[in-house]
Amino acid sequence: MNIAIHFEIPVRDLARAIRFYEQVFELELERTSIDGNEMALFPLDEAAPGCSGALARGESYVPSLDGTRIYLRVGDIELAMARALGAGAKVLYPVTRVSEQIRVAEFQDPEGNRIALQEMARP
Incomplete structure (x- = not known):
């Protein structure tokens, strides 16, 4: 069993964060509201291993460089970093x-x- 089942990335500006993450990871997020918090859900394939998560905006969500570090899998790390930098990220x-x-x-x-x-080489 993998212990991680869900993650939430805190955001201040949900629309800006959605644009950024959709551009970097080339996917579409689904906006919703959960327990009074604004969310944008990453796609979830229940048949695939691992977990998914969301961008989250609400009183208890505070973006930070400190604390828990999440690793997101990418197929081409150079390309993903280039898209992130092009969308306003800092290395x-x-x-x-x-x-x-x-x-x-x-x-x-x-x-x-x-x-x-994280990029894993294909066998």
Whole structure:
């Protein structure tokens, strides 16, 4: 069993965050409201391993460079970082090989969050 089942990325400006994440990850987010908080849900494939999450705007959601660090999987880390920078992100940790099969990088999104990317080489 994988322990992670859901994540929420705090945002101040949900519309701006949606534009950023849709551009960087080339996907469509679904806007909704949950328990009085504005959310934008990442796609979820219940048949696939891993979890999904949301962008979240509400009183208890405070963007930060500190705290929990989430790693989002990408197929091409160089391309994803280029899209992030083009959409207003700042490099916090450049693309770095951490093992024979894994490369990682980190950026600060326009909301002020530290987001990590991970690319795994295909066997």
